[in-house]
Amino acid sequence: MLTILFDGVAYGMLLFVLACGLAVTLGLMNFVNLAHGAFAMAGGYVTAVLMNRYGIPFLLTLPFAFLVPSLTGLVLERTLYKRLYTRSHLDQVLFSIGLVFMAIAAIDYSMGSQQQLIQLPTWLLGRADVLGIQIGRYRSFIIAVCGILVVVLQFILTKTRFGSRLRAAVDDRRVACGLGINVSMIFAVTFAVGSGLAGLGGALGAEILGLDPTFPLKFMIYFLIVATVGGTTSITGPFLASLLLGIADVAGKYYVPSFGAFVIYTLMIVVLVLRPQGLFARAR
Amino acid sequence: MAPVLETRGLVKRFGGLTATNDVSFRLERGGRHALIGPNGAGKTTFINLLTGVLTPTSGQILLEGKDVTHSRAELRVRRGLARTFQINQLFPAMTPLETIGLAVSERMGGGRDWWRVTGSKREIVDEIVDIARRFHLMDILDERTSNLAYGKQRLLEIAVAFASRPKVLLLDEPAAGVPEAERHELLATVAALPRDVSVLLIEHDMDLVFSFADRISVLVNGALFTEGTVEEVSNDPKVKAVYLGESVYE
Amino acid sequence: MKSHTEDDVRRVLTRRGRWGFSEIAFWLVAVATLVFMPDRHLILNEIAIIALFALSLDLILGYAGIVSLGHAAFFGLGAYVAGILAQQGIGNPLIGLAAAALAAAILGLATSFLVLRGSDLTKLMVALGVALILGEVANRMAWLTGGADGLQGVNVSPLLGLFEFDMFGTTAYAYSLTVLFVLFVLARRVMASPYGLSLRSIRDNPLRARAIGIPVNRRLVVIYTLAAAYAGSAGALLAQTIQFVSLDVLAFHRSADVMLVLVIGGAGYLYGGIIGAVVFKILQDYLSDLTPQYWLFWIGLILVLLVLMDRERMVSKARTLWKRTANRLTHRAEPLATTRTAREI
Structure with a gap:
C-alpha cells in the first residue's frame, strides 16, 4: 500500500518535471504545444546514446539530457514557434502534431523502433527496506532529484526578478509589455528551460516509462492532463495534478488493472467538464 | 402606460465592488433616452445586465412588463431587446447581405430551418432590402464585411440589431471612432430610426446626446445620479460638477 | 424597378444553393x-471513405470552428457497429450503415454536452479523451470486438440483394461513392440554409451570434451530432467494404490524418475533404513507395509546412481564384451590379 503510494509519488514527480514546461508555455502564450513530449524523448535518447554508445556514466549524461533539448527548444522557438503565437489554435495543433510525427519518424529511422534500455548504476538498483516499507532506490533518487527541482523552480518563480516578470507576463501579457518587460525574451528562455526539463524528465523516466519512438504520442495526453487539470496560473496546480495523476495511475494499474486507463481518462473528462479552468486554478 | 423597459433596484456586485447600485430605471415606449456618465460609472455593466451577459445580484428587469431577469440572452433578443456593441462585433467573413439575412431569418424562426436555401422566402428578401436601404448598405451588400469602410461597419452593426425588429434598441456609443466624413450619414440614420423602436443610447459625445435624446439619465459610481429632460440635465449644476467636470478633467 | 433590386438580392442570396458548372463537372x-478506372477501384474506395470522414470533420471544424482531436471515436464506433452486425448475421449493408450512423449520432449527442464547453484546448482534450476511452473499451471487450486481433468473419450481403462485393472493389467503390454523394448533397443543402448560415456566424463571432438571438449551444450540439453520424457512416463503409475491423479505426493517428486531409483540401467549403482525400492518398501512395516506413515523417513535414506557409491565406487565395474561374466558366458572374442598383434606388 505504502509502496504503491511511494511509487505513485515518484511517478507523479517525474510527470511534473516532464510537463511543467508545457504548463508554463500554455499559460504564458496560450500556445497549444502538442510536441512537448518530443523534447522529453530527445532527452531520453541523449542519455541512452551517451551511455550505450560512449559508455558515459548515467549521472554525467543528465546535464546533456537537459542541454540538448533545451537548445533545440530555443532554436525552434526563435525560428518557428514564435511565428505561431498569434495564429489560431488549429494552426498550433497542426504544427505541433506535425513536429511530433517528424520526431517519431526521425528517431525510428536513426535509432530503430525498439525500446531503449538504460543500464542504471548499481547503487541505484534494488530496493531498500525503510521502516518496514519496501522502497525502490531508483525511485527515491527520482523523488530526491525532482523534489530539488521543484524547490528550485518555486524559488526562481517567487523570489527572483525573472520569476516575478514571468508571473506578470502570465497574468497579463499586454500589461507586462506595457511595463517594459521583454515578454518575447522571457518566453524564449521559459520555452528552452521547459524543453530542457522535459528532456531531463525523459532521461530520468526512461527506466520507468520506457523509451521508444512513440513516446511523445503515448504520453502526450498525460502532459496535457497535468497542464489543463492543474491549471496554468502557477506551478503548484500542475504539481498537485502530477502527484494526483501519478498516484491514481499507479494505484489504478495495481488494483484494477483492467480499468487502469479508464480511470485516468474519465477523471480527466470529469474535471475538465466541471472545472474547465483547471482543478486548482482560481475561478475567474 | 407601462414602460417598455424597466429595472427595479438592480444591483450587481463583483466581490467587494458594487458596479451597479440600486438602479431603478424606466425607458418609455418610443423614448429616446440617453445614459451618460463618466468612465467607470458602470454603463457597460448595466448594459450587460440588461442583455443577459451578466446576472444581477439582486433586483428585477422587466421587458414590456414581463420579468426577464433570469432569461437567457438569446431569449431576450427574441422578446425584443437588441443591442449594438461599442467595438464592432460583426462576422468578418460574411457579407452584409448574409449578416442581415441571418438576423432576419433568425427572427422569423428560420434558424432551425435546415432544408430551405437561405433567401428562398419572399418576405425575408423584402425585409433585407428594406433594412439595407434604411442603413445605406445597398451598394455594398455583397462585399466581405472585413473589407468595408469603418463607417459602413458601424451602420451594419446597428442594422443587424435592427433586423431582429427590437422593441428596445440599446446603442452602445454608435458613433465611436467613426471618421468625420462618414459621421453625418451615421447620425442621420440613427435620428431616422422609426418611433416604434424605443432607444437607449449610451454615449460620451454630448453633441449627439443633446441632439438625439429627449431624456437623459446620469450614472455615477454605479448609481443613478439624476434623471430628467435634456434641458433639466444640461442645466443641472450638480451634473456639471460631477460629470462635465470629470470630462474636462479627462 | 423595385422588384428588380429584390430579385438581384434574392439571386445573390440563393447563390450558395445553386449548383455551378464546375461542381457538376466535379x-x-x-x-x-x-x-474508366476499373483497376483503381480499391484505392478509389478508400479515397471516398476518407473523403466522407473529412467531410464530417469539415462540418464541425470548417463550419462551426470546433477543433477536435478525437473524431476517430465516431468513425471507429461506426466501423465496429457495422462490422459486428455483419458478423452476427445481419449482413445487409444498408441496415449496417444506418445502425452505424445512428450509434455514432447517439454518441455524438451524448458527448457534445461534454465537448462543447471551455476553451479550444479543453474541447480538444475532452474529444481526445472520449476517443481514448472508446479505444480502451474496444480493446478490453475482445469477446465482442476481437480485441487486438481485429474483428474476423465480417460477412456483408450483396448490396440491395443484387451486387456482390467483389475483390476488385467495384461494388465497394460504387457503394461508397453513392453514400458520399448523397451525404454530400445533404450537407451542402444544410450549409446553404439559414441554419448553416447561423453556424458560420457562430464560428465567426459567437458573441454577436448570441446577440442576434441565436441559441449558440443548441446549434452546435445539432451539428456535432450530425458530424458524428457522418463519421459513423464513413466507418461503416470501411468495415463493410474491406470486411474487417481492427483497433486501428479508433487510433489517434486517424483523428490526426483526417485533420491533415481536411487542411490539405481547405476547410469550410465542403469540397476540401474530398480534394484533400485525393491528394492525401496520391501522396501516400507515392511517398510510401519512396520510403515505406517513414510515411509519418512526410505527414509531419506537410503539416508543418502547411501551417508555416499560412494555410488560411493560401486557402482564401485559392478560393478567390476558384470563384473567378468558376464564374468565367458559367458566364454567370453575378455580383450585385453596384452602379445599377444604386441608380435604381
Missing part, C-alpha cells in the same frame, strides 16, 4: 472514374 469526373 461529380461527373467522379462517376467517370467508376467506369
Whole structure:
C-alpha cells in the first residue's frame, strides 16, 4: 500500500518535471504545444546514446539530457514557434502534431523502433527496506532529484526578478509589455528551460516509462492532463495534478488493472467538464 | 402606460465592488433616452445586465412588463431587446447581405430551418432590402464585411440589431471612432430610426446626446445620479460638477 | 424597378444553393472514374471513405470552428457497429450503415454536452479523451470486438440483394461513392440554409451570434451530432467494404490524418475533404513507395509546412481564384451590379 503510494509519488514527480514546461508555455502564450513530449524523448535518447554508445556514466549524461533539448527548444522557438503565437489554435495543433510525427519518424529511422534500455548504476538498483516499507532506490533518487527541482523552480518563480516578470507576463501579457518587460525574451528562455526539463524528465523516466519512438504520442495526453487539470496560473496546480495523476495511475494499474486507463481518462473528462479552468486554478 | 423597459433596484456586485447600485430605471415606449456618465460609472455593466451577459445580484428587469431577469440572452433578443456593441462585433467573413439575412431569418424562426436555401422566402428578401436601404448598405451588400469602410461597419452593426425588429434598441456609443466624413450619414440614420423602436443610447459625445435624446439619465459610481429632460440635465449644476467636470478633467 | 433590386438580392442570396458548372463537372469526373478506372477501384474506395470522414470533420471544424482531436471515436464506433452486425448475421449493408450512423449520432449527442464547453484546448482534450476511452473499451471487450486481433468473419450481403462485393472493389467503390454523394448533397443543402448560415456566424463571432438571438449551444450540439453520424457512416463503409475491423479505426493517428486531409483540401467549403482525400492518398501512395516506413515523417513535414506557409491565406487565395474561374466558366458572374442598383434606388 505504502509502496504503491511511494511509487505513485515518484511517478507523479517525474510527470511534473516532464510537463511543467508545457504548463508554463500554455499559460504564458496560450500556445497549444502538442510536441512537448518530443523534447522529453530527445532527452531520453541523449542519455541512452551517451551511455550505450560512449559508455558515459548515467549521472554525467543528465546535464546533456537537459542541454540538448533545451537548445533545440530555443532554436525552434526563435525560428518557428514564435511565428505561431498569434495564429489560431488549429494552426498550433497542426504544427505541433506535425513536429511530433517528424520526431517519431526521425528517431525510428536513426535509432530503430525498439525500446531503449538504460543500464542504471548499481547503487541505484534494488530496493531498500525503510521502516518496514519496501522502497525502490531508483525511485527515491527520482523523488530526491525532482523534489530539488521543484524547490528550485518555486524559488526562481517567487523570489527572483525573472520569476516575478514571468508571473506578470502570465497574468497579463499586454500589461507586462506595457511595463517594459521583454515578454518575447522571457518566453524564449521559459520555452528552452521547459524543453530542457522535459528532456531531463525523459532521461530520468526512461527506466520507468520506457523509451521508444512513440513516446511523445503515448504520453502526450498525460502532459496535457497535468497542464489543463492543474491549471496554468502557477506551478503548484500542475504539481498537485502530477502527484494526483501519478498516484491514481499507479494505484489504478495495481488494483484494477483492467480499468487502469479508464480511470485516468474519465477523471480527466470529469474535471475538465466541471472545472474547465483547471482543478486548482482560481475561478475567474 | 407601462414602460417598455424597466429595472427595479438592480444591483450587481463583483466581490467587494458594487458596479451597479440600486438602479431603478424606466425607458418609455418610443423614448429616446440617453445614459451618460463618466468612465467607470458602470454603463457597460448595466448594459450587460440588461442583455443577459451578466446576472444581477439582486433586483428585477422587466421587458414590456414581463420579468426577464433570469432569461437567457438569446431569449431576450427574441422578446425584443437588441443591442449594438461599442467595438464592432460583426462576422468578418460574411457579407452584409448574409449578416442581415441571418438576423432576419433568425427572427422569423428560420434558424432551425435546415432544408430551405437561405433567401428562398419572399418576405425575408423584402425585409433585407428594406433594412439595407434604411442603413445605406445597398451598394455594398455583397462585399466581405472585413473589407468595408469603418463607417459602413458601424451602420451594419446597428442594422443587424435592427433586423431582429427590437422593441428596445440599446446603442452602445454608435458613433465611436467613426471618421468625420462618414459621421453625418451615421447620425442621420440613427435620428431616422422609426418611433416604434424605443432607444437607449449610451454615449460620451454630448453633441449627439443633446441632439438625439429627449431624456437623459446620469450614472455615477454605479448609481443613478439624476434623471430628467435634456434641458433639466444640461442645466443641472450638480451634473456639471460631477460629470462635465470629470470630462474636462479627462 | 423595385422588384428588380429584390430579385438581384434574392439571386445573390440563393447563390450558395445553386449548383455551378464546375461542381457538376466535379461529380461527373467522379462517376467517370467508376467506369474508366476499373483497376483503381480499391484505392478509389478508400479515397471516398476518407473523403466522407473529412467531410464530417469539415462540418464541425470548417463550419462551426470546433477543433477536435478525437473524431476517430465516431468513425471507429461506426466501423465496429457495422462490422459486428455483419458478423452476427445481419449482413445487409444498408441496415449496417444506418445502425452505424445512428450509434455514432447517439454518441455524438451524448458527448457534445461534454465537448462543447471551455476553451479550444479543453474541447480538444475532452474529444481526445472520449476517443481514448472508446479505444480502451474496444480493446478490453475482445469477446465482442476481437480485441487486438481485429474483428474476423465480417460477412456483408450483396448490396440491395443484387451486387456482390467483389475483390476488385467495384461494388465497394460504387457503394461508397453513392453514400458520399448523397451525404454530400445533404450537407451542402444544410450549409446553404439559414441554419448553416447561423453556424458560420457562430464560428465567426459567437458573441454577436448570441446577440442576434441565436441559441449558440443548441446549434452546435445539432451539428456535432450530425458530424458524428457522418463519421459513423464513413466507418461503416470501411468495415463493410474491406470486411474487417481492427483497433486501428479508433487510433489517434486517424483523428490526426483526417485533420491533415481536411487542411490539405481547405476547410469550410465542403469540397476540401474530398480534394484533400485525393491528394492525401496520391501522396501516400507515392511517398510510401519512396520510403515505406517513414510515411509519418512526410505527414509531419506537410503539416508543418502547411501551417508555416499560412494555410488560411493560401486557402482564401485559392478560393478567390476558384470563384473567378468558376464564374468565367458559367458566364454567370453575378455580383450585385453596384452602379445599377444604386441608380435604381
